[in-house]
Amino acid sequence: MYFSKIQIRVRYGETDRMGYVYYGNYAEYFEVARVETLRNIGFNYKQLEEQGVMLPVLNYSVKYIRPAFYDDLLTIRTVITKLPTARIHFEYEIYNEKDELINTAETTLVFINRNSNRPCPAPPALLELLKIHF
Amino acid sequence: MYFSKIQIRVRYGETDRMGYVYYGNYAEYFEVARVETLRNIGFNYKQLEEQGVMLPVLNYSVKYIRPAFYDDLLTIRTVITKLPTARIHFEYEIYNEKDELINTAETTLVFINRNSNRPCPAPPALLELLKIHF
């Protein structure tokens, strides 16, 4: 299991007229959390794409518990629960500055070879970097 | 059960560098689908808010099957599967112009009284309009 923490400050344009972070905008926060989690273990997502592997999202679910507000400094805890195969699974929890749980979420993504447009195994380099933590 | 169909054309800014509709942007499509579904039965979501009732999302899950692309004219089928209580549940399917299934999703929302900031029953006016279809 590998887990990391990142912080994101809520932007004005991410709120809606309720004054809450719009429910659809968390997906981008989780995207940032994934990319930074991988960067933390030494793996660059952009390079993955440059090597011809894409990583689209297969499943995404989120349970909203409390609203987040403009200018909140949110902490996102991201967990990679198991070693990836052709798929990689992330779990997330977002907390506000009072350490209250804002929401929990999960995503499953699939490694796709750009040429064949078919699923492919997780890159060996990523597995090497992750294995240390499992 | 009440079901309705709406169409949304994919905007350029909604695509990402894979050329796909960004996975986070579907939430806004489902939002539009909910609002138009309610409008179709004669219920105006904006007026609901003006009457002091908010309808934040509690749960959202989506299963991505195929990508959608720039300029695609998508059809969103929205179903209200049961009469709302303090909660209302929507199920969605998005199809492209070839009638291929892009993704399926579900959301549960909760009626919140703005003054008390607590859940409240679905407005009687909405129930009246929906009952005809159940």
Next chain:
Amino acid sequence: MYFSKIQIRVRYGETDRMGYVYYGNYAEYFEVARVETLRNIGFNYKQLEEQGVMLPVLNYSVKYIRPAFYDDLLTIRTVITKLPTARIHFEYEIYNEKDELINTAETTLVFINRNSNRPCPAPPALLELLKIHF
């Protein structure tokens, strides 16, 4: 001079905590207005890209006069003021349902050949379609 009108309904996620359409979201409305204006004269922007020509924005300016609100049905008047060269210029006015002017804007875009990554003349097919209106 060619001018066209389109309508866009404001989505919930496009508002901010002031209750206004977020100032940054109009750019996407103008994008839709451009694409639909071209479609109205029989020209498909997506096909342009498929033929290896991109049309990035060079300049964008907007003057905000009144806010637009959630669920407003906005009318965007788009004008192509002169025949394009390697550049194409659009002017916009957005009106709300009371016919009040929301904002005015301008964009200049440049035709770019994807292979050379350099500016190129407007496609002859587009010029043919536009000339009728000038």
Next chain:
Amino acid sequence: MYFSKIQIRVRYGETDRMGYVYYGNYAEYFEVARVETLRNIGFNYKQLEEQGVMLPVLNYSVKYIRPAFYDDLLTIRTVITKLPTARIHFEYEIYNEKDELINTAETTLVFINRNSNRPCPAPPALLELLKIHF
């Protein structure tokens, strides 16, 4: 004159199918740049709103010079060129990691008293903090 620098990393969802940061997404970067510029001098924009003053954008213009790409770590230089009156003016330059100029932009915003819905002078507290730098 007061100037500050902030950094923003480009998110995946902010790119479009050209692979560029979508032209409409820079507005949000400039918003963040404004808020962090004010925070740097000790002024909190959120508190301004809580005191009943809003700061909507009146004018926004941007000149796009080079595209920015996914995962770029952008540097935004923000300048407050003169002391605010009922209006405040910001100028921006965005640079990529190679120190290449991506674009330049300007915004003028107006202080609005929420109760009267009319322009009002810049808050004295903000003027005090800015005067030191002029």
